[in-house]
Amino acid sequence: MTWRKRLFDLFFVSLLIVILGPILLLILLLLLWKEGRPIFYLSERMTTPTRGFQLWKLRTMTQVGEDSGVSGGDKAARITKTGAWLRAKRLDELPQLWNILKGDLSFVGPRPPLRQYVEAHPEIYAEVLKSRPGVTGLASITYHKHETALLKRCQSAEETDAVYSRICVPAKARLDLMYQRHQSVCYDLDLVFQTIGGLFRRG
Secondary structure, three states, X not given: OOHHHHHHHHHHHXXXXXXXXXXXXXXXXXXXXXXXXXXEEEEEEEOXXXXXXXXXXXXXXXXXXXXXXXXXXXXXXXXXXXXXXXXXXXXXXXOHHHHHHXXXXXXXXXXXXXXXXXXXXXXXXXXXXXXXXXXXXXXXXXXXHHHHHHHHOOOOHHHHHHHHHHHHHHHHHHHHHHHHHHOOHHHHHHHHHHHHHHHHHOO
């Protein structure tokens, strides 16, 4: 990560913590009232092909004993009503401001993958993770709806994993590498504004 990109992240994360802090506090109280504890969900993600970190999100699903892999149709019944609203607005990702502050994430970059997919596709992620993972990015903006539609049809964890590995991983990697070739502060700003615009279009 260049020093310009890190300064970009630190400036905007400081600004957003001040602006969104009260909103996050209200959401935390709402979650505590509606869903009870825990209100956070922590998941190991990879920031390099060999180094993981704990990604912070707001809990949007009922808890089970063991949980792994990406979310598909097999997990749809576990999404709470509050969680569905948070996901639609991407408000469940607000705690990732902490990950940005720590340096685990950037604002813009490839979405941080689960360890199991990095180990299954080492040649892909050796290239993709040359960029610091981000909260949003080119693949997140342009491929999210298609990925959701593909995984929504999956009715088992095995089917979800197969579809994600065979179709989604290489498709998103192509977009992530396209971003990597053209990355700049101006491009990052453009992608951030596209992300914000997309949230408003979701109603």
